[in-house]
Amino acid sequence: MIQDNVKRILEDIRETAIKAGRNPEDITLVGVTKTVTAKEAQELMDAGVCTLGENRVQSLLDKYEVLKDAPTWHLIGHLQTNKVKYIADKVSMIHSVDSLKLAEEIDRQFEKTGRVAQILLQVNVSGEESKFGVTPEDAFRLAEQVSVLKHVSVQGLMTMAPIMENSSETRKVFSGLQKLSVDIGAKKYDNIYMRHLSMGMSGDYREAIMEGATLVRIGSALFI
Numbered sequence: 001m002i003q004d005n006v007k008r009i010l011e012d013i014r015e016t017a018i019k020a021g022r023n024p025e026d027i028t029l030v031g032v033t034k035t036v037t038a039k040e041a042q043e044l045m046d047a048g049v050c051t052l053g054e055n056r057v058q059s060l061l062d063k064y065e066v067l068k069d070a071p072t073w074h075l076i077g078h079l080q081t082n083k084v085k086y087i088a089d090k091v092s093m094i095h096s097v098d099s100l101k102l103a104e105e106i107d108r109q110f111e112k113t114g115r116v117a118q119i120l121l122q123v124n125v126s127g128e129e130s131k132f133g134v135t136p137e138d139a140f141r142l143a144e145q146v147s148v149l150k151h152v153s154v155q156g157l158m159t160m161a162p163i164m165e166n167s168s169e170t171r172k173v174f175s176g177l178q179k180l181s182v183d184i185g186a187k188k189y190d191n192i193y194m195r196h197l198s199m200g201m202s203g204d205y206r207e208a209i210m211e212g213a214t215l216v217r218i219g220s221a222l223f224i
């Protein structure tokens with residue numbers, strides 16, 4: 001079942017990329033395992049999904065106990081400053097950095113591990129109140145401030161689109177993030193690379209791929 005879902009979604013990602021005139025290999029499926037057990041996460045890996053995303057530190061740690069570093073771990077949800085220390089030696093990317101304070105703590109904790117943290121800045125493109133993330137305007141300042149940190153490397157931007165009436169509204173949110181990444185990239189801040197756009201979930205990954213997503217974070221559609 002999981003295997004069939006993976007096959008179908010990877011094929012869909014491929015087709016959508018080609019429709020968008022993009023190279024399918026530029027898009028990574030991040031399997032979001034927050035609602036499933038380590039056993040199901042293992043099945044996902046067996047089906048070929050090797051990058052796993054968790055939105056909470058505790059659920060990442062629980063699965064890490066079982067799966068260790070067999071998958072590439074991404075932390076995709078809101079991260080509290082006091083929890084960075086638990087994941088610094090485990091995650092390959094943090095998608096959800098939305099404050100200087102958090103970036104500074106990531107810098108401190110990664111320095112101890114001798115690694116450079118790969119992070120994305122989370123932007124609230126739609127302006128919806130309930131979402132985390134900086135405003136598009138504040139993203140410039142955050143990028144500039146983070147650029148001086150030695151153990152943090154910004155690799156791009158992340159957003160979550162609210163539930164929209166129709167797919168063209170959703171695409172506007174994603175194209176907003178894409179344009180922002182071009183504008184931030186043009187500032188040529190030190191140490192800031194706009195290589196990745198983390199956008200699109202089960203319900204809207206096609207729209208995200210049409211607008212340039214390189215990381216699609218898909219959970220529920222893999223486990224139905």
Ligand SMILES: *Cc1c(COP(=O)(O)O)cnc(C)c1O
Binds near residue numbers: 034202203219
């Ligand atoms: C849960 C979650 C996802 C995946 O959502 P689905 O709708 O289950 O695909 C993606 N990103 C974040 C930050 C999440 O918390």
